[in-house]
Amino acid sequence: MPDNVMPLRPVRRFAIDPTRRLFALASVALLGLAACKEQQRPPRPAPVVSTMTVTKGPLPFVVNANGQIEPNRTVAVQSLVSGMLTRVAIAEGDEVRQGQVLFQIDPRPFRAELERLQSTLARDQATLVRARGDSVRFAGLAKDGYVTRQQLDQTFAEASALAATVAAGQASLQRARLDLENTTIRAAISGRTGQITLRVGSLVRAQADPPLLTINELEPVLVRFTVPEQAFEEMRRRSGLDKALSVDIVPNVGDTSKKITGTLTFIDNAVDRATGTVLLKARVPNADRSLWPGQFVSVGLELTVDQDAITVPSEAVVTTTNGAFVYLVEDGKAKRVAVKVGRPAGTLVKLDSGLVGGEQIIIEGQNRLQDGAKVELRSSLSKAAPKGADRGTNAASKKRGAAQ
Secondary structure, X not given: OOOOOOOOOOOOOOOOOHHHHHHHHHHHXXXXXXXXXXXXXXXXXXXXXXXXXXXXXXXXXXEEEEEEEEXXXXXEEOOOOOEEEEEEOOOOOOXXXXXXXXXXXXXXXXXXXXXXXXXXXXXXXXXXXXXXXXXXXXXXXXXXOOOXXXXXXXXXXXXXXXXXXXXXXXXXXXXXXXXXXXXXXXXXXXXEEOOOOOOOOOEEOXXXXXXXXXXXXXXXXXXXXXXXXXXXXHHHHHOOOOOOOEEEEEEOOOOOOOOEEEEEEEEOOOOEOOOOEEEEEEEEOOOOOOOOXXXXXXXXXXXXXXXXXXXXXXXXXXXEOOEEEEEEEEOOEEXXXXXXXXXXXXXXXXXXXXXXXXXXXEEEOHHHOOOOOEOEEHHHHHHHHHXXXXXXXXXXXXXXXXXX
């Protein structure tokens, strides 16, 4: 090669790293997808809520409690004499009337004792008649000096002693007659009998436990319940203690929809310091025997009626540390309104301030709301639902036809 000719240098090309090239392409693709998603994202739908109209009207003030049924009167039947049981005139669970014969104890020993006392009394009465005659004669003889004063006093003393003996004999005879009558045991009240503890042939002990049976009066019955001291003070403030208040009773088992009405008849004279409650009792006619002694019931004691009370469902009220509020619907938007919550009334709650009645209050879906947010009523969705339901029904019928 000549000296004046310069050699050609190869052109250096910068090599690009394949990893960097793939990263760049992926970044561009992701940016493109993100831009597409932002353009295709639909607007967020308005929350779906349920509403109801705020009511204004009379609201009873009711104190709720748990109660138990007890008989109006109960009698434990016991024998007043001891002897052999010879007859049981009723069966367990029978309805008995006052004065009806229940049991018979062998009366023969008591009849024999009665006859013995009668004869003894007759003898003592005859002796008394003779002693009184002697005292009259001795009194005449004493005037003439035929008997001494000591003999006269002795005669009068013997007559007085015999008079006391006759009086004691008459008392014993009366007791014997009573014992003979008590061998026939009768029902002291009308009601329903319980379990019989002794049978014919058993030896009955006077006034021994357990009793022969128990009779419970079921018409009427009493409902025994307690109320807290705070509710008792509210009762005194609103109704006093001498007013015959109405009491609603609902059984805890069976037909719980049945409401039975009674009347408050008893208020205890002291607060139980162990429980902080006051004992009350209500009387229920119970003509249909729907209530049974020992049964547990729910009791509602109506004190007064608050007129023009504003009530809303309890689930409509949202409680926070700063107070309570509700959401109303105005012009398709949610409006937050602060309220003051009063006393509960079943599933409702009384509002002391915040609403005036007639507003549309949100009762479902309010936990996802903000003040001023647009809302959609659930009723509007239910009107459009049949179209979708029809389409689903038609599609399902087509599938079933294809399968056949």
